[in-house]
Every structure is written in structure tokens, then in C-alpha cells.
Amino acid sequence: MRIAVVQMLSGTSPAENLREVRAAVAGAAAGADVVVLPEAAMARFGIPLGPVAEPLDGPWAEGVREAAASAGALVVAGMFTPAPDGRVRNTLLITGRGVDTSYDKLHLFDAFGFAESATVAPGDRPVTVELDGVGLGFATCYDVRFPGLFTGLADRGARVILLPASWGAGPGKARQWELLVRARALDSTCWVVAAGQADPATVGDPPRTTAPTGIGNSMIVSPLGEVRARLGGEPGTLVFDLDPAETDAARAAVPVLANRVDLPPAPPPAG
Template sequence: MRVALAQIRSGTDPAANLALIEDYTRRAADAGARLVLFPEATMCRFGPSLASIAEPLDGPWATGVRQIAERAGIVVVAGMFVPADSLDGRTRVTNTLIATGPGVDAHYDKIHLYDAFGFTESNTVAPGREPAVITVDGIGVGLTLCYDVRFPELYIELARRGAQLITVHASWGTGAGKLDQWTLLARARAIDTTGFVAAVDQAYPGDEIAALGPTGVGGSVVASPVGEVVASAGDDPALLVTDIDLDAARKVRETIAVMHNRTDHL
């Protein structure tokens, strides 16, 4: 499978960000990719009120993503925000991935909310409950969002459900050691599951915007089932296209049999 990671720099205008999806998806399709991954918060970067930006999954922004995927003939996965139930008088959204394209019409709501490093995502975001695996050209692809990558049990569950490739879509926060943690965690989850992990982040937006919250550090990476870096990006916008050898991944899963040998009673 040829996969493309679109390390974009989202702004605050959803229409302009949709145009970025159009551009990068066309380029990914021209490069022969069957799947193109966009970061968390592709619809709008963190900073503005998410409730004022959010749209339903059948709204105009998501419809635009579906039309782009249909025209390009490949599967697109991108981060957006969807209205959710309020809590204690607070209007909330879900932090959502829309996955759309040939044979795919799905979404994933972020399960693990980023209540860490001085940021409280749960104030404005409702948690998801259900892991998601889509099928692209007969291959199981698990979907995760940003802070999820710190929770290996989700990745184990996705692998149990048939995911041979797991994607991570992030708008990673800056700070001491954060970029190293991002790439290390992606590689660790690949080792945990003896599968591929494709982790796409927002490009670094500059110090002024980065100070507003988790807005990306770059460093998108594809990790092999033994944790090797197959492809990686710097901190600027980039389209990272790479081939994933799923036959080799199956052999690794058979040889390093952690998925088979895992016990649940400890």
C-alpha cells in the first residue's frame, strides 16, 4: 500500500483548509497513494472557539472532503470538529476524524482527551467511546488521534480488530522534549502491535501561534513493525509518500508473536 501523510499548517478558515485538502489529495493521488492522512484539527487549528467552527458529519465541510476524495479516487482521513451534547452548561464538540473515499464512509471520535501539560481538552470536547477500523484495498487501518498515542491498550485493541496499519493524526503541543516523545511514541506503538504506524502532525506554525496551545511541531513519521523509521518529515509543510510492505508486516507479526502471546489476566 502506498500511503501519503499531508503535514499541513491549518489556519482558522475552514474553507481555506478545505482547499489544502484538495491540493494535497490531488498530489497524493498523482503520486499513486491509495490513502492520504491529514492531521488533527485540519478543519481549523486550535485557538478559536471550537463550538463556533463545528459542523455535523453531513455538513458542508465534511461533504467537501467527501467530494475531494471521490474526485481523486483515494481514501482521505482528516480531523474536524462535530457538535456534541453540552455538559454543565458548556457547549462541547467531538474531536473527530472523517474517513471517506472508495468503499469507506466512517468516522472516529477521539477517546483520550488531552487533559495534560496545562491544557484541558475535556472542557470543550466530549470523549469518544468506540475504536474505529476502516478497510482500504482489503487492508485493516485503525484510526487514532493525538493524545491516544500515549495509551498502548487502544492500539492493541485495534490490532486485535484486524488493523495492520494504525494512523495517528495530531496537533502536537510544543515544549521540552515533546518532538522526541511524539516520534518515540509512534515507534513504540508500532512495536507494541507489530504493525505499521503512520503518524501525521501539523507543521510547526511559528512561536506566536504555538504559544496559543497544541498547534503542531511537525515530525510526521511512518514506523515499521519493529520500530524503524521508514519515512519522516521536518517541521515545515510537506507531503510524505511512502510504500508500506504489508507482507513483511505479517511475517513480523508471526515471528515476534506478542499479539499471540499477550495475556489479559495480569
Template sequence: MTTRTLTVAIAQIATGAEPDKNLDKVLRSIRSAAARGARIVLLPEASLVRFGVDPAPFAEALDGPWAKAISEAARELGVIVLVGTFTPGDDGRVRNTILVTGEGIHDGYDKIHLYDAYGFSESADVQPGDTPFVFDVDGITVGVATCYDVRFPELFRDLVDKGAEVVLVTAHWGAGAGKVDAWRLLNRARAVDTTTWIVACDQADASTTGIIEPSGPRFGVGHSLVVSPMGEVQHELDDHEDELVYTLDMSAAERARTVIPVLANRRLGIAAHQGTR
């Protein structure tokens, strides 16, 4: 029996306010990950420009030069790249988009749940998406989520219902008391909810890189991690820029769904029905 595996690289970088410099860093990360055998390269949310910078002047469509350079690198190196950008919205705001490109794919996931929390209002600048996103690679279905999405288990259940055995989470996580613990807890919880591999990439803490933090809330705590379908952390980085390459064994999801069949045991519609009484 052939073992189904998927090798994913996490490129935990910190980006600044200049898209060209950020692009150079992204391309270096893609090349490094490909050289280490990655099939998918996962980079953080807001890699085009970091939070705290007005994204509107820099937003561009997925056929623009920033995305095109990444697409060309993915095609040349034979990998699929996920990286956070901003694309123009249709109401004067931008969309917080994860570019997914390589191996015949060139598409984007628009973040559904916007971070209007902890005194920050992402929706002031960003128009929400409304469509969960999955793609296939080597016979494996992969779901995509962005940062604040990880607090919404119903999205992850929907991705699994669409066939996902892996969910890739890309983030620029807000810093503060208890936030690293929450990041770790939420990614583990979504793995347990769905008996699915979770691979989560956050921006590194900018203070460790010499990037000057913007005024207002700080974003980027690092601690990117890989979580098994049983909710066990397999690897976790610290808060500095770093790279992690990990091979996911898809049989782990199959075993988890046999041992704890939460997906099969669901009684769909019961909670909603009870709420109407």
C-alpha cells in the same frame, strides 16, 4: 504469491483559524497525493481549525459543506481521505472527529483520549468518543487514532484485535521541551507493542508557515513519520509543511509477528487479575 501493499500519503500541513482557507489547503494536498499514486491521504488533526481557536462556532456534522467538499474530492480522485474536523457533541461541547471518506466510506472516529495534560484542558471544549475505529481497504484493515491516543497502548492493542495491520495516527502535537522525542518514541513504541505499521501525521510547526500562533500552548511540531512493525523509522519529515508518499508492504507485519509474536504470547487478563489481590 501476490504482494499486499498500501500506499499512504502524509500531508503535513499547518492550518489556521479560517475553515475556508484550511479547506483549500486540504483539497490541494489531496490532489497532490492522488497524483503521486496514494491510496490513502492522511492529514492532521484539527485541520478544520487549529487548536487555540474555539472550535464550537465552526463544528459541523459529517454531512456538512466542509466534509462534503472533501468527500467529493475523494470520490473524484479514487482515494480515501482522513482529516481532522470538529463535529457537534450532545452535551454542549464538540467532538474531535477524524473524517474518513472515500471508496464507499463516509464516517468518523471521535477521539477517545482527550489532552488534559501539560496545563491544557481539551475536555473543556471536547466531548470524548468511546468507540475504537477500523476500516477496510483493498483487503487490509486499518485502525485510526488521534494524537494523545498514542500514549495509550491498550487502544492500539484493541485495534489490532479488530484486525488492523496498519494504524494511522493524526495529530496536532503540543510543542515544548522533549515533545518531538516523545512523539517519535511513542509512535515507535506502539509499532513494537503491536507489530503493526504506524503512519503518523502531525501539523507542521505554524511558525515556519507565517501563521500567527494563538496565545497559550503551541501546537504542531511536524516530524510526521512512518514506522515499521519492528519499530524502525522508515521516513520522517522535519517541522515544515511537506508531503510524504510511502508504500507499506503488509508482509512486513506478517514477518514481525512471526519473529516476535507478542500478540500470540499475551496472557490476557493476568495483569488485571493480579491487581485485585
């Protein structure tokens, strides 16, 4: 399975970002089965998200669908969709090769002084699809800190987990990003394909917001936690031929999913 990871640098204009997405998908899709773009490919964080949000049948999503159809690839791209309560949802559009679905980020980034939940409503379900007989699962950015989601995706048939992100910068954050991606691959014995927003500073535009605008460091990690390929901080595309059979080999060697023990519920606090 050939995977293309597009590490883009989203701006504030959905129309301009869509043009970049179209170009990136067309350029990355020479033989690629899957093209993964970052979280917030539609528009970067740090701006009002309500005015840019569109439904899944709106023009931005339709533009991504057209790009996927032209490329003959499954395309995963982060966008924002309206939520019933007036907030938005942080949505992955998953489209192409006979698949058309979406995943709404479950775990919202209320950490490091940022409150994603103030403007974003959480999703309510994990999502897996099948492509050419291979189960794919989906997670977004802060989800990577929650191992139960990744083992749950594996339980639902995922052998590869696609992880778009717009990781927040800060002391130690790049090391945390790599550690967490590798740990989730080991927890689930899945390939993890982590596609991050590029670092604005690499193009001379350091972020002027506390919002998570990306640090780059996209990577592809094996089911045994090995970083097989990675990018630096700058925009770019990473193409990698991934063997789903390595998931089966890893699970035979280190059957952590089969060896799990269900713990009893915690007792109530004393007193």
C-alpha cells in the same frame, strides 16, 4: 499500499483550510491509495471550536468527500463535530474508496496545562475499516500515549494504524512523539502512519497560544518500530509505498499479541 501524508498548517478559517485540503489531496493522490491529513485540519486549536464545528453531513465534510472521490483515494482528515452536551467532538472523517465513517478521539489531552475536555467530548468506540483487504485502524494525537488502544485495534484486524495529530510543543516533546509512535508500532506490530500539523515557527508564525498547534515530524514507522520515512517541521507531503505483508512477518518474528498474558484484577487497597 501507497500512503500520502500531508503535513499541513491549519489556520483559523475552515473554508480556507478546506481549500488547502482539496489542493493537497489532489496533489498527493497520484497513485496514492490513502491520503492522511492531520488532526484539526478543519481549524487549528486555540480558537473557540463550537462556532466552527459542523456535522458529518455538513459542507466541510462534503468538501472532503468530493476531494476523495476526485482523487480515487481514501482520505482521513481531522475536523470538529457537535456533541450533544454543547461541547464538540474531535473527529476523524474517513472517506473514499467505498468507505465513509468517522472516529471520535477517545483520550482527551488534559495534560501539560491544557484541558481539551473543557470543550471537547470523548468518543466511545475504536474504529477499523478494510481497504483492499488490509485492515486500517485509527487513533488521534494523545491516543498515542495509551498502548491498549493500539493493541485493541490490532485485535480488531488492523495491520496499519493511521494517527493524525496536532502535537503540543515544549521541552522534550519531539523526542516523546517519536518514542511513542515507535513504541505503539512495536506494541501492536502494526505500521503506524503519523501525520502531524506542521510547526508554525517554520513559516515565521510562532504560536501565540498554549494550545497544541503542531511540531511537524510526521513519520511512517514499521511494525518493528523502524522509522522508514519522516518529514521535518515545515509543511510538506510524504509519499511512501507500504507493504502490509511486513505486519505478518513482524508478528511471526515477535508474536507479542499472541504471547500476551491477561493479568488478574488488582486487589483492593488494604484497610
